[in-house]
Amino acid sequence: MSRWIDDFFELLRFPSVSTDSRHDADVRACAEWLASRMTSAGLQSAIHDTDGHPVVIGRNAHDSDRPTVLVYGHYDVQPVDPLDLWDSDPFGPEIRDGKIWARGATDNKGQFFAHLCGITETIEECGELPVNLIMLLEGEEEIGSPNLRPFLEEHRSELACDVIVVSDTGMVAPGVPTMGYGLRGITCCEVAVRGPARDLHSGVYGGAVANPATVIGQLVASLHDHDGRVAIEGFYDDVAALEEWEREMWSAVPGMGEEDLLKVTGSPSTYGESGYTSAERLWARPTAEVNGIWGGYQGEGSKTVLPAEAFAKLSFRLVPHQDPVDVMDKVEAHLRKHCPEGVSLELTRGHHGQAYYTDPHSAHGKAAQQALSETFGSDPVLIREGGSIPIIQDFKEVLGVDTLLLGLALPDCQIHSPNENFAVENFEGGIRLNRVLFDKLAAIETES
């Protein structure tokens, strides 16, 4: 068992839910705990206030002979509801079956904390790190990082670095080291459809005025055609065709077969855009998703009512070259065009972020691949990710630097769901990975 478990449990006990203002003080307390943890590791730490939750930065003494590595992570977590589906307290971590169970265990506290533990061990044993370190931990990733890009712009020179390391993505199967070289982007909105001035008797008025719940259903249904393609005009305009080398490489990635997906999702079958494998649908194709839909009576039994309003929350995953604002313009035009008479439609735009794509075979990419293979004892698979970390493309634009995505999240880790967990094996693997990785990254710059 890792010597770091008790420490990790302290971190997991903070209910640092960024979206819920009732937890603002918990988010700050978590930031303060991290800053003091960095200080006790021998780093210089600082808490930077923003218009939202604070950014925590830790650094060692920099030396111009060494490359500078920025390690990014996020200490905020998703809400825990529905609470009754958890087998243990989401903020009372426990170890069962070789896994640590808690909200944030994988996403993202466990993954960045493994790096901090690796860093702490290296400083203890060697007195110093082989690289200049900037560790940047934010508290707003799960709400779209609204204040981090301005922070990067303001602190551009202090954050100058050669490469960024992020462990906040997936590992395709236990023991299979995985390097990501892409992330999908995202753009979100909420749609409100309003009809009569109040809920009406559905017998007295049903048939004579439009039903907003029916309309929201029609609008949602209009987003796709029968082949699972998004039916919004122009949606695929900027989508690059999948390259043959990726299709071939991905066909050999373990953990992505039909059976694997059925097991991990609990779905009766896979489904998606025709002409693509599941890996291709997830990693290289854009999507439209309904994240929530509501309106009308939800209580016990029936209530013959014609609801005054109905709502849907939508999000769209994007691939490289799609512009989130342009896509949302197209979404809005589509919904307005398909909205029938008799209701009003209001669309409120939410957060968005661009997709990311980089060369996995750059000098830094190769060093990371070597570090993964030495740490886990087999060659890494190279994938893109279905999920999004919007700040990664901002790092590229503001700091001009690529990110190594070295994921430790296993398929059954249940991030954003009840019973989130992190395999102890991956926590320990992450600690070892940090130490090997920094050595490899330090070696590149001295050779070149």
Ligand code: BES
């Ligand atoms: N760590 C995830 C992203 C992720 C998970 C990438 C698994 C690849 C594999 C991150 O915390 C996350 O959940 N991001 C959000 C982005 C958002 C709220 C702007 C997402 O992808 O929904």
Ligand code: MN
């Ligand atoms: Mn997340």
